[in-house]
Amino acid sequence: MPETSTIGTNLKRIRRERAMSQEGLAERAGLSRDTVAKLEQGRRQGERTTTLMKLATALDVDLTELTGRRERLGGDRGDASVLALRDALLAPSLLPGLAGLDVDDDGAPTPPHELRAAVGRGWDLYWAGDFGSLTAALPGLIGETRLAHRTLGAAVAASLAQAYQLAACLLVHFGKLDLAALSAERAVTAAAEGDDEWQWATTHGTYAWVLLHQARLEEAERVAVLAAARIEPSFSAPEAHLAVWGNLLMTALAPAAAAGRDPSDYIDSAAAAARRIGHRVDAYQTAFGPATVRMQAVHAWATLKDPGHALAEARHVRPGELRGISYSRHLLDVAQVHVDARQPRAAETRLAEARATSRVWFRHQAIARSLVAEVREITTRPSPTIRSLVGELGLD
Structure with missing residues (x-):
């Protein structure tokens, strides 16, 4: 988290704006008054995200208002790239009847296979952690894919959905959670225009992940669970189908653990799908397999402060098994x-x-x-x- 003094200053300011006492905030957040007091005084170091989520929810603010989180891309990129991504997502040309506002609306649309390749390269940058290059490239990629979608429709719906998903995931890392939610919602809408239900389900997983980072735990879990129920596969289903379903269960696991509930049912169900596959499957720009389940199990048990279970699972995860x-x-x-x-x-x-x-x-x-x-x-x-x-x- 950002420096404790920043969190403490923001916490005290917002609490006073809400006319709440430390005792009242603590009771509403399900925490001790001592925790609130020490945070405000800068005496608690490295506070857990789950604790800050509870405080943000109790104060009815976004988590980033407490943490003061900002982009830290370094000197080679800057806020300009993030602003360009914002402008691409909030383009006035998206308003009904105003398509003529797109300055690049001339010429033939990019062929679907070229768009798929370009979006795939964007995801490669994401998984490599090259956020600077991705932030610079993504606004143009979204604009190009959106223009092609205007002409070609469902033929490029999946590419548009994945471009929006990519923006949502990147924006979560930058702490731009409202923009991330908007982008994830547009990914779901784009996927719904296509005919690939697994792509549609994957976009719901992204949307649920954004909700998790907004500390909307119940909604995050519900979205993932409902999407998983809609596409629940048979035991003989294709690997990609099992992978998408398993990843939705893993997405539901995180908010459940953050809420303090036993995640074993999610882990067991996903593990059964992973055993059926037997190896890592890359599908819809995500990955799923036995190591994925163990990784998410480690996260859940770490969140629940159960080091025994967490380290037992971690011993089975090896470099190269995860993307x-x-x-x-x-x-x-x-x-x-x-x-x-x-x-x-x-x-x-x-x-x-x-x-x-x-x-x-x-x-x-x-x-x-x-x-x-x-x-x-x-x-x-x-x-x-x-x-x-x-x-x-x-x-x-």
Whole structure:
């Protein structure tokens, strides 16, 4: 998370604007008054995302209003690229009857196969954690795909849906959750115009993931579960079908765990589908397989502060079994388990491994900031590694 002083200042300001006492806020959020007081005083380091979600919900604000999260792309890119992505999503030409506002509305539309390839390259950048290149390219990709959709319709609906999904996922990392929700909603709408129900279901998984980051836990779980129920496969279904269904269950698992509920039913059902497949399947720009289920199980048990279950699952996850930054995110969950077990050296090793995959991606992970701050606090003499991580994230 961002610096505790920022969170404390924002928390106190918003609480007072709501005319709430610390006791009243604590009761509404299901927390102790001591937690609220220490956060406001900057005395609690590396506060959990789930705690901040409860406070944001109790205050009726977006989580980013507490954390003060901002883009941290570095000097090679800037806010201009993010603003260009915003403008692409909020283009006036999307209004009914105003299509003529598109300045690039002349010429033949890009062929569907070229759009599929371009969207696929965008997803490759995402999974590689190359957010700078992706942010620069995505506004043009969305505009080009949207113009083709205007002419070709359902033939490019899947590409348009995946372009919007890509924007939604990227914007979550930037903390632009309202824009992410808008983009995810447009992905669902675009997919509904096509004839691929699995693509439609995948976009609902993205929408549910955005809701999770907005701390709308009940809605996030419900969207994922309802989409999974609609496409529930038979045991002999194609691998891609099982993969989409399994991923929806894994999406439902996270808000369930964040709400403090046992995720075993989701894990068991998804694990059965993963065993049926037996290996990783890449489908609809997502991946699913036995390692995916174990990765999400680690996340759930880490959220529930059950290190025994979490580490038992983590022992079976190997590099290369997960796609790109998914493994890096898994390493952050393992680091969380080690922090909870008061094993700072093991935690910093996992954090350093996660950073090695993509420094840009790493700088956008709120959990990375939280964990590095917590390791620094519980370490008597911070190692060169943890000092490097502190500098990387701007925590010094």
